[in-house]
Each structure stands twice: as structure tokens, then as C-alpha cells.
Amino acid sequence: MSEMSKIVRTISSISFPLIIIYGLYIISHGHLTPGGGFQGGAVVASGCAMILVAYGSIWTIGKMKEKNLSLLESIGAICFILLAIFGLGFGAVFFNNFLVGSDFLFGTIPSAGSTIANINTGGVIPLMNFAVGIKVIAGLFAIVLVMAHASSTREGKK
Amino acid sequence: MNIIDFLLQHSPALIVAIPLLGAFLTPLISRINNKARNIFVILILGLTTSIVFLLANDVFAGNIHTYVFGSQDLALPIVRILFEVDAMSAFMAIIGSILALVAVIYSWAFIKENTGLDKFYTLILLTTAGMFGMVLTGDMFNLFVFLEITSIASCALIAFWTNKGKSVEAGFKYIVISSIGALFLLFAIALLYGQYNALNIATLANAIQFSFLDKIALVLLIAAFAMKAGIVPMHMWLPDAYSKAPASVTIVLVGATQASLYGVFRVCFTLYGNTINLSPASIGWIIVLLGLITMLLGVAMALIQSDFKRLIAFSAVAEIGFMFLGIGAGLTVLGNAEMMAAIGIPAMSGGVFHIMNDALDIGLLFLVAGAIYYATRETSLDKLGGLARNMKYTTVFFIIGLFAVSGIPPMNGFASKLLIYESTFQLNPILSIVAILSSIMLLAVFVKVFHSVFLGPSLPKFKEVKEVPKSMLIAMGIIASIIIVFGLFPELIINNIVEPAVSALVNYGDYIREVIPTFTGGI
Numbered sequence: 001m002s003e004m005s006k007i008v009r010t011i012s013s014i015s016f017p018l019i020i021i022y023g024l025y026i027i028s029h030g031h032l033t034p035g036g037g038f039q040g041g042a043v044v045a046s047g048c049a050m051i052l053v054a055y056g057s058i059w060t061i062g063k064m065k066e067k068n069l070s071l072l073e074s075i076g077a078i079c080f081i082l083l084a085i086f087g088l089g090f091g092a093v094f095f096n097n098f099l100v101g102s103d104f105l106f107g108t109i110p111s112a113g114s115t116i117a118n119i120n121t122g123g124v125i126p127l128m129n130f131a132v133g134i135k136v137i138a139g140l141f142a143i144v145l146v147m148a149h150a151s152s153t154r155e156g157k158k
Numbered sequence: 159m160n161i162i163d164f165l166l167q168h169s170p171a172l173i174v175a176i177p178l179l180g181a182f183l184t185p186l187i188s189r190i191n192n193k194a195r196n197i198f199v200i201l202i203l204g205l206t207t208s209i210v211f212l213l214a215n216d217v218f219a220g221n222i223h224t225y226v227f228g229s230q231d232l233a234l235p236i237v238r239i240l241f242e243v244d245a246m247s248a249f250m251a252i253i254g255s256i257l258a259l260v261a262v263i264y265s266w267a268f269i270k271e272n273t274g275l276d277k278f279y280t281l282i283l284l285t286t287a288g289m290f291g292m293v294l295t296g297d298m299f300n301l302f303v304f305l306e307i308t309s310i311a312s313c314a315l316i317a318f319w320t321n322k323g324k325s326v327e328a329g330f331k332y333i334v335i336s337s338i339g340a341l342f343l344l345f346a347i348a349l350l351y352g353q354y355n356a357l358n359i360a361t362l363a364n365a366i367q368f369s370f371l372d373k374i375a376l377v378l379l380i381a382a383f384a385m386k387a388g389i390v391p392m393h394m395w396l397p398d399a400y401s402k403a404p405a406s407v408t409i410v411l412v413g414a415t416q417a418s419l420y421g422v423f424r425v426c427f428t429l430y431g432n433t434i435n436l437s438p439a440s441i442g443w444i445i446v447l448l449g450l451i452t453m454l455l456g457v458a459m460a461l462i463q464s465d466f467k468r469l470i471a472f473s474a475v476a477e478i479g480f481m482f483l484g485i486g487a488g489l490t491v492l493g494n495a496e497m498m499a500a501i502g503i504p505a506m507s508g509g510v511f512h513i514m515n516d517a518l519d520i521g522l523l524f525l526v527a528g529a530i531y532y533a534t535r536e537t538s539l540d541k542l543g544g545l546a547r548n549m550k551y552t553t554v555f556f557i558i559g560l561f562a563v564s565g566i567p568p569m570n571g572f573a574s575k576l577l578i579y580e581s582t583f584q585l586n587p588i589l590s591i592v593a594i595l596s597s598i599m600l601l602a603v604f605v606k607v608f609h610s611v612f613l614g615p616s617l618p619k620f621k622e623v624k625e626v627p628k629s630m631l632i633a634m635g636i637i638a639s640i641i642i643v644f645g646l647f648p649e650l651i652i653n654n655i656v657e658p659a660v661s662a663l664v665n666y667g668d669y670i671r672e673v674i675p676t677f678t679g680g681i
Contacts, residue, residue, distance in 0.1 A: 071186065077182035081182065082179070084175065088168055093168065093228065094168060094171035097228060
């Protein structure tokens, strides 16, 4: 896949940070608003795919190796399972939400009834959202990158 | 609390979690080197297998284990994700763990020269985790999720040799059938959820009314699982997938297929257990009929194959028919205590025992076929010959597999098949005649294979063929020794492992009472 015109490249460079921020917002507010790790990750990955389309696969693969993306994907999945296993360590069961009520990260328990959304709640759920987010970003982008790269090598052979 | 109690208490979760964690650690470990990765995968599956045996030991003693995810206690089990392990689940988990462990040991040498091996091992571990999830879960929706995990991971594994067009085709067929089956399952779950507001198997079984919608759901559930288990007329993906996948993948696939069979039994006996008494005979006879067709068509197709692996795949189809026959015969007399003791229990013991035996026999034959392929790069029966001279251990393993799969004493297949023949003969002589006929035809098929692959004059092009590497011999040796032990002491296995599993299926009330203590039926 070769790079596109300068107009496309400039516009995607400008909109790329906005898309990334929006995706990260969806991931980090997963426990408060609709969306979560998967949805936000898909948004971020589609932003990366836009860069890939605008700048071409050869430029992108020079910046980001598929191998590193697989590594990142594994790390996301491992974080998720480790968070679940940590639940075991506190005398409870697998997937136990051990952070709730601990006054630590995301540990606040919101008061009952209708309240203003507080991001510092949810226990391990936001952390699991982050883990899923990392996995989805890396996984989806790796798929798109590999497909683009494979199609560009075929073009080269012609 | 000591470590054994801790492991036992959390074992249902750990059996799924450890392979899952291992699956995603594998790509990181394979950055060190390949040997470390192989050892790591074998260790992970060895650990899982030992936890499975620990859990099974406790479950066979009569304790049903429940495990509620993410809670401090057992409160509100209906809305939580719940794992429930009874003897039948533990029995299936043992089969799955043995097959997965053997597969990775075998893979060490068998698949060494291929690229992308970190992904291969990741997918093997994912398939195994999905398989364990399917047999241990106590929740219908969870069953669907694990079925999908197993399907997607094993689809990629079937198409692992992507440089061969046929394996990609087999993978595509498999994913199409799996997706349709999974959609059937999802639709059936939606029908049940819409009526009873529950997804938990025990809660549903307590509430189920056998209304018209429930009957539709039952048909969909049996069709979905039968599709995944390779029952005729939905078997067409199975020979392709089994024969085109690498041998170490096939043996994991056999385990995944057995997990789908478990789905049929769980649905018929537990989910609909309380209401299937209303028309046990009709559903039982349908399953028996499916079993008979599967058996006959499987062996008939196996007779005419000229490809080694495809031939074994068709005999695997036939073997699944035996299990359906045994379990279906039990289902026809369910609710009639006298008939149940005389016919039902022996037939179901035979059927359940045959699940284990089939996994081992067919697994061993596939490993032998893989070894032949590894040594000669050839699977066509017309071109092979005289290999007994070069590969003596493999020949011995093939003879063991041959005797076991065609039900010849003293191998394990004899014990389970004899139970099926004796009990179905009392139900209807035609059933056992068809079963014996297909068993004899299986023997004929494999004698033909034995003759054309191992006997005969040594061919000049196979002069340089050597015995396969140690890891493959060890893997085949493990299965062959289990087959011989099971064949020599069938009573031991039937009394300690099979009987608890059968009584777990028949006494479905215990399974339901574990979650709904007020349930009164199912005695």
C-alpha cells in the first residue's frame, strides 16, 4: 500500500491525536459510560489504521513492527488474567474485585442513589478495561498492518 | 489452609486460568528460545493435568464442586458466573487433559521445522482452555463462549499448514459449521432465557416446563452439539479437518469434539432431565438412530478411502456413533427403574467408557499416521509399504491401536463395546447386530491399512526411512500404555471413574440441588 496525497496525510495527522484521545477516554471511562476496553481499543486501532492508509504500509511498518504489537497484545491478555488471579491471593475467589473499598487505586465506593460519576471507583474493572484496551489496540492494528503489508508485497511482485 | 486444599477449592477456575495464562505467556517465553518455550508449555499442561486429577479424585468421591467467580461467598449464584463440576465433567476433563499433554509432547519433534510455532502453542493452549471451560461450566451462556473460543482457536490450528490449500479449505469448512452450530446454540439459549430469566443450567433445569419453545430449543441444542461432534449427516467437516490438520492438532481436536458430545449429554440428562421423562423414548430413539447411521456410514466411508489420515477420520466418525448408541439406549429407558438397572446403566457405562476409549484409540492411530507422515512425507496407502522393517516401535503402537479400535481383547475398546452390545441386545437385537457389524468392518479397514503400510516388500524409496524421534515415541507410548492398562483392568476403571460419571448423568437431581437446595425431583 503506497502513501496517499499530502492533503490526506495532513488531515489524518491533525485528526489522529483527537481520535486517540477519544478512544482512550472511552477505555478509561468504561466503568461509568457506555463502552469499555474493547470499544475504545477499536477506536484507537481505527485511528492507527487511518495513519496506515494515509502514509502507506512501508512507512508504518518502519515505525511499528508487527512483532512488537504481538508482544503488546500478549501483555494486555496477561495483565487481565493476572488481575483475575490476584483476586485469589486475598483469601477470596478468582476474579474477586479486591481493590474495592481499599482506598487505593479506583477503590472508592460511590454513595447509593443518583450521584455525579466518579472515575475513582470500580476497583479492578477499570484496570481490566485498560488491559483489554491494550490487547484490542495491538491485536486489531496488527491484523490491519499485516494485511496491508501482505497486499503491498504482492503488488511489488507484479 | 494448606496448598492442596487451596488448589482443590479453586481448581475449577485454575484449570481454565492456567492454560489461558500460559497461552499468552508463550509468545514472550519463545523470545528466549524454542526449547524453553516447549518445556514451558509442557509444564503448564502438566500442572493443569495434575490439578484436573486432584479435582477428579475429590469429585469421584461424591462431592460436587461449585465455584462462583468474583464473589466472596456463594450468595446469588443465579446471576453470577458459576462453574459446577460433577463426575461427568471431571471425566471429560481427564480426557481433555491427557490428550492435550500428549499433543504437546508429540509436537516437540513433529512440528519443529515449521515457522510460527509460538502462535501454534498459544492456540493449542487456548483450545485446551476452551475445552476445559466447556466441560466445567455450569452456565449456558458460558458454554457458548467457551465453544466459540474452542472453535476459533482450533480453526486456526486446522489451517496451520497454510502452504497447503486443502488445509485452508478444511479450516474454512470447520469455521462455517462451527459458526452455524454456535448460532443454533445461542438461539436456543435465547429461547430458554426469554422464558425462564436464567442462564444457569441448574436453575433452568429446575424451572423448565417442556413447553413448545423448550422443544424447539432442545432440537437446536442437540443439532448444534451434534454438528460440532461430527454426527452423520453433519459430519462432512470432520474428515477434512482431522486429516488435513497436523497430527498433534488432530488429537486436541478429538478432545474438542468429545467436549461437544458432553454438551449433548448435559443437555439431555441434566437440563431437560426433569422433563425428558415426558417423552424419553422418542428422544432416546432419535439419538440411537443417529448413532446407528453414524456408525454405518462412518465405516462404509472408511472402507473406500485410500488416504491414511482420512481413513482414520472416517473411523473416528463411526466411533462417535457407538457413544451415541450407548447413551441413547440409556435415554430410552430413563425413568423406568427396572429397565434402567438392566439395560440403561450398562449401556450408558459402555457409552461413557467408550468416550475415553475412542479418544485414546483414535488419538493413538492419528499419532501413528502423523509419525508415518513425518518419516515418509506420504499419507497415501497406495504408495506406502514395508515400513515395519524401518519403524518397529511405530508398528507395535499401530497394532495396539488397531486392536483397541476394533474392540479385540485385551485392549480397552473390547470392554466398552461388549457393554454396549450386551445391553442394546436386550433393548433391540438389531442395534447390537449393527454395532457388531460396524466393529468387524472397522477391523477389516485397519487390517487393510496394516497390510498396505507396514507389511509387504521394502520399497526402495523408503530405504532411508528411520524411526521417529523420541518425543513422538514417548507421546505414543503414553497413550498405548494407558490403552493396555484400561484393557487389562476394565473393572477398575468402570467402578472408579465410569460408574460415578454415569450416575452423575442419571441422578441429575444432585447436580440441580447443589445450586437449588429445594429441588425435589430426580431421585
